Amino acid sequence: MSWRFQRVPTVPAGAALAGRVGAILAALACVAAVLSLAGLAPARLGAEVIGSAFGSVAGLEDLGLLVTPLILTGIAVALTQRIGLWNIGGEGQFNAGALAATAVGLHAGGDDAWVLPLMALAGAAGGAAWILVPTLARAFAGVSELITTLLLNFVAALLVAWLCTGPWRDPSGRALATTARIPAELPPLGDTLHWGLPAAIAVAILAAGLLAFTRFGYEVRIAGANPGAALYAGIPVRTRIVAVMLLSGAVAGLAGTIELAGTVHRLQGGISNNYGYLGIMVAVLARGSCLGVIAGAVLMAALLNAGIVLQTQGVNTSTVLAITGLILLFTAVGDEIVHYRPVRRTRILG
Amino acid sequence: MGVPLAFPPGTGAGAAPGSPPAIPPGTPALVELQGITKAFPGVLANDAVDLTVMPGEIHALLGENGAGKSTLMNILTGIYQPDAGTIILDGYARALPSPQAAIRAGIGMVHQHFKLVPAFTVAENIHLGWSRTPWRASAAALEARTRALAARFNLAVRPDAVVGDLSAGEQQRVEILRVLARDARLLILDEPTAVLTPAEARELFAALRAFRASGNAVIFISHKLDEVVAIADRISVLRGGRKVATRPAAGADERGLAALMVGHDITLRRARPRAAGTPVSAAPVLELDRVCARDDRGLVALRDVTLALHGGEILGIAGVAGNGQRELSQVVTGMRRVAGGAVRIDGRPVARTGAAAFAAAGIGHIPEDRLRSGLAPDLSVADNAVLREYAGPRVGGGGLFRPWAAARLARTIAADAAVAVPDFGMPIRNLSGGNQQRLVARREIRVAERVLVAAYPSRGLDVGAIDTLLSYLAELRDRGRAVLLFSEEFEEILALADRVAVLFEGRVMGVMPAAEADVETLGLMMGGRGARA
DSSP, X not given: OOEEEEEOSOXXXXXXXXXXXXXXXXXXXXXXXXXXXXXXXXXXXXXXXXXXXXXXXXXXXXHHHHHHHHHHHHHHHHHHHHTTOOOOOHHHHHHHHHHXXXXXXXXXXXXXXXXXXXXXXXXXXXXXXXXXXXXXXXXXXXXXXXXXXXXXXXXXXXXXXXXXXXXXXOTTOSSSSBOOOOSOOOOBSSSSOBTHHHHHXXXXXXXXXXXXXXXXXXXXXXXXXXXXXXXXXXXXXXXXXXXXXXXXXHHHHHHXXXXXXXXXXXXXXXXXXXXXXXXXXXXXXXXXXXXXXXXXXXXHHHHHHHHHHHHHTTOOXXXXXXXXXXXXXXHHHHHHHTTEEEEEOOOXXX | OOOOOOOOOOTTBTBOTTSOOOOOTTOOOSEEEEEEEXXXXXXXXXXXXXXXXXXXXXXXXXXXXXXXXXXXXXXXXXXXXXXXXXXXXXXXXXXXXXXXXXXXXXXXXXXXXXXXXXXXXXXXXXXXXXTTSOSSOOHHHHHHHHHHHHHHHTOOOOTTSBGGGSOHHHHHHHHHHHHHHTTOSEEEEESGGGGOOHHHHHHHHHHHHHXXXXXXXXXXXXXXXXXXXXXXXXXXXXXXXXEEEEEESTTOOHHHHHHHHHOXXXXXXOOOOOOTTOOXXXXXXXXXXXXXXXXXXXXXXXXXXXXXXXXXXXXEEEOXXXXXXXHHHHHTTTSSOOSEEEEEXXXXXXXXXXXXXXXXXXXXXXXXXXXXXXXXXXXXXXXHHTTTTTTSTTTOSTTBOOHHHHHHHHHHHHHHHTOOOSOTTSBGGGSOHHHHHXXXXXXXXXHOSSEEEEESXXXXXXXXXXXXXXXXXXXXXXTTOEEEEEOSOHHHHHHHOSEEEEEETTEEEEEEXXXXXXXXXXXXXXXXXXXXX
């Protein structure tokens, strides 16, 4: 008599949530063990991390500034996940969006009330343009979007670096490797926070609504859940793929625009701050749910914030990255583990 | 082509070329499988299968798609490990933990879909993954070695040709040479003639007889009865994962084999006579005019199929699985483009192609594989229930999708199907297979204003659920709709259909009234014999 594990196809919501919480706790326990081995006090550090993020209005506002782009890049990934694809190029589309918005912001003078919408449009268009080639290659030639979207990230980053050290460099000469400050600014919402956060939350709600309450969303969900069923029902899968991927690029481009117009105010190298890649983790944590992306973004932002605090305590950035990686790894493992239950092996005799 | 294929006579020298060699009594079987069992999640692919292959034998393995032939051969070639059972080679029990171990044991397989690298030359393919490939392998050296091998086995191949440029028959010869070069004594061929012209098939058979004459053995997988009877010494039939019979080919009749393959031990179903006064429409609602179509691999799957379907009748499509049924069901529901000929609904060619247009024209479709194409298992019962009507005014309209309206429609469909659904928001895969199928059937009956295409509607159901489903079909017929019923069970077709058409290799072998059809005639036609009725 022996035991083995049997896979169960569906997991009740309670068990799934317990798996998540357990995974995050296990990851934090690992982190605490490593930190104490390094001679630090995990409990004190933890208290400090929580206090700095949630203990003051300024801390919460800083958290909000991190949440904003993460929601949008998370939505960009979650949208493509629903049709069964992976947009790994949020980073590049973020940069392309910021770049396009900068072009408008630097050269279109006038009232914020019409410059800002124009920048948003340009940013969304820039993000969509950056994913255009991977989209067409995926839909019409079956080229893996994983590779194409990823590789374009580096192109976008280099393009931004070249523009802000070359043609668009701040003519005043006060700042190196950045453009001049863009006159148009998102209206503030507190000291540092701006209206980008409500806008990002609105985008997440709109995306959830698009998937749940429109014919387009239904067709996307069918095509993502079972392409065979989409063919059977006569759903034009190719057209839907093109639309979803362009939309995903546009949302990532919008993230770049909001970061530019609300937080950074200048185009500079590294403006994307890995938000595009972190969006992938946010979407994975949210299991592809658009509203779940908001919660995933808050968790990710808290981790990033913790990283900043830990750095002041002498923990280096690699450790911080390792912590986020551990949490993602444990979550992925936990999501699988809840699918298994032990059963007694029944031996078939030959 | 045109080069004769022959194997040099080996141990069988003295016997007439091509005839089975005399095997001394007491010679152990080349391969003996005992009680091979292999389960995959949800399916028992092989259930205590015994199979004995003697040296100097061509052993045919018959069975429908999904009967377990491929699993059994994958176990024999070391790709899968059996859950239970023993493999005995030349009298010694052996484990075959890997494909390499099987090759070392002298077992080689030529798969139906060739495992060659199209961009490589013939010589490179022959030497790929072979321990005897010289370490310094120049193209010229490999080609010289290939030429020598080709001469030794008398298989005409061009060593420098790129495989992607070769015909299917030539590629198959490369595959066979690849296997023989590795000193195979047992050659397994999976549907080898499916891609061959008749002339190529004759050459293959000659080559197999020569191979047998030198004391080697062949396992020949097919579902073409005539060629199996022609080439094999013995025939084993698998059905539903079990071996149901092994017979000598001499004296085997195709009719009996067909019955063994599809299973004759199914109880005769209750006939459902048409209600009095339900006329069959004079004009056909659905016509196929010399329709040709290709399968997913681009091979011709339907050849000049001409059928007419009238309102108020059930037309049964009989045939051994894999003879074009899948493609036919897809063509009449708009899922597959025709390569030639025309599909007409109410006498008019279909204006728009595509499954949605066909459904809108009143053609419902219970697909062969519910889970793979009829449903999205991860989505909710409600989402799945509205797959045909999501764009319509009840659920959609104005580009919207109303989940609450979808749930309401799903409740209606579930009530029609008499399926109790505790929660319409749960994934549909939580329902039993029978309930999923009832929901699909009811969903499709709603759109089947003209025709219902029902592909194997009773497959995987218990007796009660089958009865319900078949009564749905009879009910549709009585309402003047047309039903195209694909089935692998004679009794089901004979009990329900008004006329029967038999498909063989993509052709309609004949159409006859069900009242005049008998199992023997159908069996012969399914095996490719029989004149057009």
